[in-house]
Structure formats: structure tokens, C-alpha cells
Amino acid sequence: MKVTFPHLGTMHIFCKAIAETAGIDYIVPPKTSKRTLTLGVKHSNECICLPFKIILGNFIEALELGADTIVMVGSGPPCRLGLYDLVQKVILEDLGLHYRWLTIPPRLDWPALLKNRDETRELKKELSLKNITTFPYALWIGWKKMMACERLEKLALRVRAREVITGRTEKMLQKALAGLDKAKTGRAIERAIIEGEKILGSVDQDRGRQPLRVAIVGELYTVMDPQINRGVERKLGEMGVEVTRTSWFSSHILRSLGVGRENRRERLRYYRASLQYLGYDVGAECNVSIGETILRAKDGYDGVVHLMPFACMPETTASGILDRVSRDLGFPVLTLILDEQENEGRITTLLEAFVDMLMWRRQRFH
Amino acid sequence: MRRIGIPKALMYYRFFPLWSAFFRELGCEVVISDPVGKGFLGRQSVAYFEDSCLPMKLMVAHCLDLVEKVDTLFVPRLISIHRKYIMCPKFRGVPDIIKLATGGQAEVMDEPFDFRLGNDPWGAFSRAIGQRLGWRSREILAASRGALRVQAKFEKDLVRRVNGLAIRDIFNLERPTPEATSPAGNLDVALIGHPYNLYDVDVGKDVIGMARELGCRIAIADSLDGYEIDKKVSTLSKEIYWSSGREIIGAALIFLARDDINGVVFLSSFKCGIDALLQEYLKRVFKGQRESIIPFLTLSLDEHTTVQGMATRLEAFVDICRDGKRKDAR
Numbered sequence: 001m002k003v004t005f006p007h008l009g010t011m012h013i014f015c016k017a018i019a020e021t022a023g024i025d026y027i028v029p030p031k032t033s034k035r036t037l038t039l040g041v042k043h044s045n046e047c048i049c050l051p052f053k054i055i056l057g058n059f060i061e062a063l064e065l066g067a068d069t070i071v072m073v074g075s076g077p078p079c080r081l082g083l084y085d086l087v088q089k090v091i092l093e094d095l096g097l098h099y100r101w102l103t104i105p106p107r108l109d110w111p112a113l114l115k116n117r118d119e120t121r122e123l124k125k126e127l128s129l130k131n132i133t134t135f136p137y138a139l140w141i142g143w144k145k146m147m148a149c150e151r152l153e154k155l156a157l158r159v160r161a162r163e164v165i166t167g168r169t170e171k172m173l174q175k176a177l178a179g180l181d182k183a184k185t186g187r188a189i190e191r192a193i194i195e196g197e198k199i200l201g202s203v204d205q206d207r208g209r210q211p212l213r214v215a216i217v218g219e220l221y222t223v224m225d226p227q228i229n230r231g232v233e234r235k236l237g238e239m240g241v242e243v244t245r246t247s248w249f250s251s252h253i254l255r256s257l258g259v260g261r262e263n264r265r266e267r268l269r270y271y272r273a274s275l276q277y278l279g280y281d282v283g284a285e286c287n288v289s290i291g292e293t294i295l296r297a298k299d300g301y302d303g304v305v306h307l308m309p310f311a312c313m314p315e316t317t318a319s320g321i322l323d324r325v326s327r328d329l330g331f332p333v334l335t336l337i338l339d340e341q342e343n344e345g346r347i348t349t350l351l352e353a354f355v356d357m358l359m360w361r362r363q364r365f366h
Numbered sequence: 367m368r369r370i371g372i373p374k375a376l377m378y379y380r381f382f383p384l385w386s387a388f389f390r391e392l393g394c395e396v397v398i399s400d401p402v403g404k405g406f407l408g409r410q411s412v413a414y415f416e417d418s419c420l421p422m423k424l425m426v427a428h429c430l431d432l433v434e435k436v437d438t439l440f441v442p443r444l445i446s447i448h449r450k451y452i453m454c455p456k457f458r459g460v461p462d463i464i465k466l467a468t469g470g471q472a473e474v475m476d477e478p479f480d481f482r483l484g485n486d487p488w489g490a491f492s493r494a495i496g497q498r499l500g501w502r503s504r505e506i507l508a509a510s511r512g513a514l515r516v517q518a519k520f521e522k523d524l525v526r527r528v529n530g531l532a533i534r535d536i537f538n539l540e541r542p543t544p545e546a547t548s549p550a551g552n553l554d555v556a557l558i559g560h561p562y563n564l565y566d567v568d569v570g571k572d573v574i575g576m577a578r579e580l581g582c583r584i585a586i587a588d589s590l591d592g593y594e595i596d597k598k599v600s601t602l603s604k605e606i607y608w609s610s611g612r613e614i615i616g617a618a619l620i621f622l623a624r625d626d627i628n629g630v631v632f633l634s635s636f637k638c639g640i641d642a643l644l645q646e647y648l649k650r651v652f653k654g655q656r657e658s659i660i661p662f663l664t665l666s667l668d669e670h671t672t673v674q675g676m677a678t679r680l681e682a683f684v685d686i687c688r689d690g691k692r693k694d695a696r
């Protein structure tokens with residue numbers, strides 16, 4: 001058995017860690033490339049979510065490399081995310097690819113378990129007792145690595161906005177993450193974090209700089225994966241903007257498990273703020289996108305970048321309302337709609353113009 | 367008399383009889399928007415749903431058409447119209463978008479409707495609305511029961527109306543339902559899709575009329591047993607949680623397995639999240655069962671769709687269905 005998983009953000013680092021620690025064979029899908037996207041696009045249609053296409057491409061490429069079991073975190077209503085697997089399965093079957101599909105249900109309840117019953121039975125045959133007994137430990141290692149990745153990424157967001165040599169932070173971040181990727185035990189992870197922070201700290205910074213502050217909001221995979229958003233986060237950072245975002249793997253996992261006080265409180269705060277414009281929970285990140293924008297404006301941020309994949313359902317609603325929020329509050333919001341034909345030049349141009357405008361505003365008003 | 371505006375868009379094409387009967391019983395004047403026709407896109411109004419599917423954009427246009435003619439716009443927040451399943455998430459934000467687009471020119475009645483809640487969701491919903499209009503429980507109850515009867519009768523008649531009336535009269539309650547359909551057609555074609563794709567001329571360009579003209583008898587999901595649809599869909603590897611999605615997939619699977627259907631047409635809206643996903647599913651299901659020789663056509667609708675283009679594709683499709691039928695007979 002060789003498991004595989006999507007290649008989103010830093011997800012492969014901690015998924016790999018889980019499989020490795022539990023002694024399960026795995027294949028990391030090749031880094032998302034043009035080919036990945038082309039494959040995803042070819043076997044779906046233009047109005048399907050961009051994340052769907054990238055994940056589909058990841059799976060096709062991993063299966064080509066010999067993976068035979070796909071692990072995917074399930075999701076629920078109301079958005080399309082919850083039905084990705086239903087459709088991806090028939091697409092892969094139609095391509096004549098053979099695989100086994102494991103959905104980790106977002107909530108462990110009876111219907112979910114029943115739908116997964118056959119898969120679970122199959123799986124039991126393949127796993128040794130050792131695999132199963134080490135699994136909790138493996139999960140813990142995975143969790144630790146995920147938190148470590150996020151810690152380094154968050155640090156990089158601050159450093160990047162102040163770097164003296166453009167592009168230096170990104171290089172160092174990759175180096176730090178590679179070191180982390182190699183760590184095998186809890187203690188090694190701790191060491192890798194310290195090491196990583198040192199590496200990032202070595203980047204020359206202009207400490208006197210007062211970078212613009214921008215929050216990125218929008219559909220979660222689009223915000224979290226640099227391949228889907230064409231490196232918006234990095235681009236903004238290298239234009240001297242300190243970027244903040246609330247979408248992280250940890251925050252979304254905590255939310256779906258229903259734990260994490262801090263995390264829940266923050267989300268609730270955004271949700272409440274959104275009610276002024278949107279009288280109901282629309283689902284996915286719609287309300288948070290709106291609520292966060294309102295609160296960021298109050299917190300003195302310089303602007304918000306709103307990311308949505310083409311034809312995304314909840315974010316379409318959000319973008320219509322954000323337009324109004326932006327006008328009401330006199331607060332700059334840039335909505336970027338991402339699709340498969342995106343050329344990076346357009347995004348860069350739009351971001352540059354946006355940052356110039358923010359600069360101009362700051363000079364004028366402060 | 368209070369004038370209530372019902373925009374002729376979205377779920378108008380399912381619940382108009384219910385809604386209008388209810389308001390009339392309560393002594394309101396019901397005003398319906400005019401068809402928007404061509405050129406509505408030029409108006410600044412649509413900006414609020416610029417990136418959305420056509421049916422949503424039309425909703426905004428219809429409300430703007432009504433706003434000056436009425437006191438209250440009826441734009442309920444439709445969360446769910448089924449015991450277990452939900453509506454497309456876009457419906458949840460509709461009243462908010464309408465409020466922004468109309469800028470407070472008319473009161474917006476945005477009571478949430480969630481059929482998953484409580485024992486009598488329609489009762490609770492109608493009570494909330496009736497009370498807002500200043501009526502007492504007893505009168506509201508009578509009105510809401512009467513309205514349910516109107517709706518039930520309409521639903522029973524729908525297949526006959528689709529086959530016997532011009533498209534603009536299907537939802538015109540003053541037109542009586544024709545007696546049993548004239549057996550004019552010799553080909554049975556099933557049309558599936560969201561109701562507004564089927565019945566709104568601005569979206570579906572009267573596919574129903576075109577197909578009838580080409581000699582087709584129309585079958586629709588409403589002619590199937592809802593329980594059967596539900597059972598069929600529940601056999602899939604994952605529970606589909608949109609009621610409209612279930613109806614589309616379930617109806618397609620049932621029609622696919624029936625010998626008395628010669629073809630299936632799926633009317634989908636461009637940029638509709640649900641349709642885009644289901645389309646990929648259906649395409650492959652039909653492909654896998656090619657032996658059954660039921661041709662399947664997906665028509666994608668948006669503001670650039672022309673009547674001409676649709677007619678051409680439909681004609682070609684009907685020809686294929688005819689061939690298939692002839693082969694079967696042999």
C-alpha cells in the first residue's frame with residue numbers, strides 16, 4: 001500500500017511525517033506544476049473550483065508514480081468542497097486509474113462511518129499492528145510539524161517585508177522548511193524550529209522600515225496554497241508589505257474538530273462583524289472574508305486582498321458585498337479572481353498598482 | 367392595499383403558486399416583475415452579482431424592476447426547502463445583496479426559510495410573514511393552508527402544463543391546466559436542471575417550446591416519485607446535500623434506466639457551482655452506460671447564449687434521439 005495526499009501549501013510536509021512515522025509507504029505528489037494544472041483542467045470544466053483541479057492533478061500525478069491509496073480530508077455542506085471526492089472518484093475511474101480512496105470524515109458520525117465501512121475493512125487487512133499502534137504518535141508528530149511549519153511561515157511574513165535583498169527570505173524559508181522536513185522525532189522538530197528561526201534571522205533586514213500592513217482573506221485553499229494564488233503572499237511581501245492571514249491548516253483543522261478556544265473566538269468575532277452586511281452564515285469563508293475586512297479596517301490595516309477562484313460560490317457573494325464595505329469604510333479592498341489561464345504578469349501588475357495606491361494613501365493621510 | 371412584489375426569478379419558478387396564493391388570501395396585491403429581456407446587463411445594477419451565475423444576476427434585475435412599483439419586496443432567505451437537504455449557498459446571501467442593490471427604496475421581506483427546522487416549517491414561516499403584515503394567527507393559518515392546496519394542485523398539474531401551455535403561461539395561474547396532453551409528440555425527451563433554467567425564458571430561451579416544436583413530449587423530474595429519486599441518490603458513495611443537486615442527479619439516473627425515454631437534456635447555468643460539478647459526474651455516468659443508447663446533452667446557459675445557437679444544438683440532438691429510437695424498434 002502506498003498512500004498519497006494533495007500537495008497544498010506545506011501539507012505534504014506533515015502528511016509525509018505522519019505516514020513515515022507510522023511506517024506506512026507513501027508517495028508525495030510532484031510539486032504542483034503547469035502539468036498538474038493542465039491535467040486537472042483537462043478532466044474537469046472551467047467553472048469547477050480551481051482547488052479541485054489542482055488536487056485532481058496532484059492525484060493523477062501521484063497515481064502515475066505508483067501510489068494506490070488516496071487520503072483526503074472530507075468536508076461537509078454547504079459548499080462544493082464536501083463533494084470533491086464524489087466527482088474526483090468518477091473522473092479517476094474514467095481515466096482507468098486504479099486506487100483506493102480514504103475519506104477522513106470531517107465529523108465522526110454514523111452515516112459517515114457507514115459510507116466508509118468497506119474502505120475501513122479493506123484497510124485493516126493491509127495495516128500491521130505496528131502501523132496501528134504507532135498511529136497516535138504519528139499524528140502527534142504530524143501536528144507538531146504542521147505547527148512548526150506555520151511558525152516559520154509566519155516569521156517569514158514579517159522578515160520578507162523588511163528584507164534588503166529581494167527574494168532572500170523565500171530562499172531561507174525553503175531552507176528552513178527543508179531542515180524541518182528531515183526532523184524525525186519531537187526533539188528533532190524543536191531543534192529544527194530553532195535552527196530555522198536562526199536561518200530566517202540571518203536575512204538582512206531594514207529594521208527602520210514601516211511596512212504597509214495587508215490582510216489576505218478569501219477561499220481557504222486559495223489563500224493557503226501559493227500555486228493556486230500564484231504567489232500573492234510572496235509578491236506582496238517582496239513589495240515591502242507585511243502580510244497577515246487567518247487561514248492556516250491548524251486553524252481549519254481546529255475548527256472542524258470543534259476545539260481551540262482562541263481560534264473559535266477569533267472566528268466568531270469575524271462572523272459577528274459580518275452580520276452587519278450579511279444576515280446569515282453563507283458557508284465556507286464568506287462571512288469571515290467580510291467580517292475580517294471590517295475588523296482589519298478598524299485595526300488600522302492599510303488594505304485587504306480578497307482571493308477567490310473563478311466561479312466560487314460563497315466568495316462571489318462576498319465580493320459583491322466587499323465592494324460595498326470598501327466604499328462605506330473608505331478602505332481599499334482588492335479582489336483577485338483566479339483561474340487556470342492566469343498569467344502571473346497580470347497578478348503582479350494588479351498588486352503593484354494596489355500597493356502604490358496604499359503607499360499614496362499612507363503618505364497623504366499620515 | 368399593500369403591494370407585495372415577487373421577483374420573477376429563482377425559486378419563483380417553483381413556489382410562485384404558494385407564495386402568491388398566500389399573499390392574496392391575506393389581502394395583499396401581488397405584483398410580478400416584467401421579463402427583463404435583452405440589455406439588462408448594461409445597467410449598473412448587476413454590479414452586485416457581476417461574477418455570478420445568470421439566474422442570480424437576473425434576480426437583481428427583477429428586484430430593481432419592481433422596487434418602484436411596490437411597498438415590499440418578497441425575497442425570502444431560502445436556506446433549505448427539504449427536510450434534510452439544503453439550497454445552494456448563494457441563496458443565503460440573496461436578501462443582503464438585494465438590500466444593497468435597491469438601497470432601501472422598498473422594504474425587503476427576508477424571513478429565513480429553513481425546512482429542516484421544527485415540525486411545521488412552512489407554518490412557522492407563514493406565521494412570521496403574516497404577523498409582519500399585521501394579521502392574527504387564525505387568519506394566517508387559513509391562508510397558509512389554502513396556499514398549500516393551491517401549490518399541491520399546481521405541482522400535480524405541472525407536467526401537463528409544461529406539455530400543453532406556452533412557456534409564459536406555465537406559471538400564469540389564470541390559465542387553466544389543459545386536459546390530458548395531446549399526443550402530438552412521438553419522442554420522449556427528459557429535461558433536467560434547476561427550475562429557473564427550465565422555465566425562465568431569459569435563462570433557458572424556451573427550450574421547452576423548442577423541443578415541443580420538434581415533436582418531443584417533455585418529461586421532467588417533477589413527474590417522478592420523490593422518494594424514488596432520493597433512494598437512487600443515496601446509493602452514491604457520498605451523500606449529495608443540495609436538494610436541487612439530488613433532484614438533478616436522481617432524475618438523470620432514473621431516466622437513464624428507462625426505456626420510454628429517448629434522450630436526456632441537462633440545462634446548466636454557466637458559473638453555477640453545482641451544475642459544473644454535477645455535469646462532470648453525469649457526463650461520465652452516461653458515458654459508462656453507452657449500451658443503453660440514451661443520448662445526453664448538456665446545454666450551458668449564460669447571457670451570451672442565443673436562441674439560434676440553442677435551436678441548432680437541440681435539433682441535432684433530437685435527430686440523434688430519433689435514430690436511437692428507430693434502432694430500438696427494429
Ligand code: SF4
Pocket residue numbers: 049050051079080081082219220284285309311312313314315639
Ligand atoms: S469555497 Fe469556492 S473554491 Fe471552495 S469549494 Fe466552495 S466554491 Fe469551491
Ligand code: SF4
Pocket residue numbers: 313419421422454455456457560610635637638639640641
Ligand atoms: S444553484 Fe447554481 S444557478 Fe442556482 S443560484 Fe446556485 S450557483 Fe446559481
